[in-house]
Amino acid sequence: MEEPGKMKQESVQVWPEQMGVKRVEVCVQHTLSLIFLCWFVLAGYGQDSKAELVERRDSFYSELQQEGDPKLRVKLQNEYARYCYYTLRIKEGLIAAQQARELSEELGYRPGEAMALQTMAALFWYIPQTHEYFEMEAQRYSEKLTGQDFEYAGIQVPGAAMVFDDLPIDEVEQLLHYFDKYGDTITQAQLATAAARNYFQIGDWGTTRKLLGEAIESYEAYGLVYMQFVLRTYILQTYRMSGNVDAADSIEIAIVESISEKRFEEDRGLITYTLALGYFNTGRYELAIEHFLRNLQQLEQQNQWNFVAESWRLIGIAYESIGRNTNAVDAYREWIRVLDQLENEELLHQAYIRIIFPLIAIHDFNEARYFMDLVRQSQGVDEEGKVYLEASLNDARGQIMLEQEQFNEAIPYFERAWDGFEVVGDQYALPFPPLRLARCYVKSGRFVRAAELARESIALHEKSGNSGSRIPSAANLLLAEAYDSLGEKSVAYDYLRKYKQIEDEVNRADEERRMADAEIRLVLAKSEKLIARLEQDQFRSEQQNKTQKLWIFSITGALLSTLLIIYILYRGNKRKEKTNTILNSQKREIESTLEKLKSTQQQLIHSEKMASLGSLTAGIAHEIQNPLNFVNNFSELNEELASELLDAVQDGDWEEVREISKSIVENENKIKHHGKRAEGIVKSMLQHSRANPDSREPTNLNVLADEYFRLAYHGLRAKDKSFSARMETDFAEDLPDVEVVPQSIGRVLLNLITNAFYAVSERNNLGTDDYFPTVGISSERKSTDQGDYVEIRVADNGNGIQAENLDKIFQPFFSTKPTGEGTGLGLSLSYDIVKAHGGDLKVESERGKGTVFTILIPVININ
């Protein structure tokens, strides 16, 4: 087995200041790799449940013991390894994959080798330092596969091919089709996820969600709960990315609910680990530590020792990052203890290197030297690795001198460290030796040299692209100090100001994070209790405080979003080199998306129409009820009056006869009036649903607005009986008629009013005591340079529209309502309708205050 020298170098991280960011990139890749790794390893098996997966794993194992044919042995070993992966038997899986790899190498059987490497890549996800190496190797082998190998390896290879690079949409779809005939739903799920990733990158959230939804269904059938968890957080991201807060929140609730379900019990350790990693990757070190620590017991009970080791490593880094070096030392000691038990030599010397620096920071130099000795004795490191270790040791020696204020003595060590890092080309480590040297030179009075080095450090730092380190801050401070000592006060002042600026930003971010952390901690504590209780009584789950959960997962969601964004940025960087290829493939993706969009657009427009008709129906029913009540009441009354009339005639009371007759006629008119009123409503409903709108006619928008105001209210009222809102109208009495297609403008009004009611009811549901849901419509005549307009304003006192959504709301398919509640076409169609009338539709909104939509329709001389 080849020694994974490269990634060792990358993970021998000795720079507390730089750790955060670099780790972020590496870990983000791991976490997301899991999403994208799982599918290929999962390729190629039939309809099983999780219990069956275990059974199948064991049966592969026993078959393997009896099989003599070497190629079949390779296949069986690969199969066994993959099933170890599904069932989280990491160690056994790695051994089997390694054996498969060695055997294929002997046989010159490349498909077997590639498969083994892919499986190892997935298994090594659990030990992130080594994961990339195997992924890379797997890619190398996979690229060499010929068509024949492809055939030979059967359906495993296409699935496998996907992990290596983004497969263009059309190819994914071809493959999806290809697997149809096998009925192999798991592979299809993996392909769907691959396709989803493509759509995600072009921002087609709808298709992304659809594909992920399909994948989740398949995983559900297999009981692969962890995959479901990961993909659902992925769906959540699509809503977060598209700013659809409501939908995102409701999915978050669903995710939390599913985590507290019993079926997650087994994987809860892994899930909590993933969450902790998320906190870690976004710099929420304290929360990350809490989660890792809390999770350790569970991981130990499940014998997940690789996770335990990795958790301790990350806890150590997290402690170092927040300056708690004593805790960091303790954590690294635990890490070393577990690695000792696992007999993991490769990771052990990384751990030794790690522990040295916090030890120096707490001035435990003897202990630091002890570990430095251990590093020196490390065996089995390749040449490059040795250079790196030596550079790190020199850096440590320099640090010890620096801490003991032996500045001149420290200088040669840092210089040697610098040389070493240059040889191995470690971009992240490189800025540190010059910075430390600058400190030494300032202390020993050589200010010009110090300033040069500090600037060099900044330059190297900028080149490394490591945006999160403290180098600029420290270097600027040193520069200020150096120039101050040189008597160049104004230059010194400039650097000091720069330093202050950087520090202020960091402090502000820290402050915000601390406040958010405190909130999370509070809700997490509550939620933990809830989960404990749930385990006793699952029925209580419905009574859980939804708001609390929403909070936890809003924050977790935000965190995962950040993670995803970082990942995308990372990908983006990597992709720059391949811009041309990617552009072409994206072009194809976009074209195919466009085709699909076109075909569904018509359908959606139709469904929007039907949806608005639906919301009218309930309102119409109520509006018809009112005139019908009068028809009934007045005709009953007339019946009564008629018999009284007879009595009066018999009595000869002609005064009474005259009065009753007058009433009967009056009532008869009322009956007719209300009958007509009902008829009018039915007519307008028919008009609304008519496919081709009639031509324009002079219309009084006051009347139209009033009509739809009532219809919309009753429509909503029919759906939610507990809802009520104050309705305010302020119609200008002298409003001129305008030339419009009444049913089209009616639809616009209906949309705006329905949205307004929706907004106030959303806010009302938050349950603030002194809130009174209010929707108002007003009209006014406006004179402008371009002529006269009728202005209709629809105002609500709901939550308002988020600023970032304001410019999107008129875009087709944009909706913040949960899936199924809005087509995302209402406002877009409204906009088109108003524009087609030569008018304008505007929106103003303030968070927490409400929203006002303004329709402007030109007054054309219609007389």
Next chain:
Amino acid sequence: MKILVVDDERDMELLFRQRFRKEIKGGQHIFFFSFSGEEAISFLNEHPKDADLILSDINMPGMNGFELLTEIRKKHKNPPPTVMMITAYGDHENRSRALELGANDFLTKPVDFELLKEKLEGVPGQN
């Protein structure tokens, strides 16, 4: 009895006047009409003694029946008038909300005048 009817449907006035033609003629009942919650409030402020019974619609533009009821119960305590809510929504939620806010009774539309007349018998404050 002095009765204030609050409804934004203006034809309610005619309906009531004809339905209670005899009672009005005989001086048994005096009817007042308001066509919005706001109107009713100003009527009550000006004529605090002129409503033994208030019959109010719930769903009206501007101040709705519930708001009106709340206002009445807050400001007009001496003596508190009898309030009956009349609405097209005869559902449980509306009924219990009305009673919660202090309504004495609840009627649904179309108004059953026979039933209303029976209920009037039971209203206190009849001279």
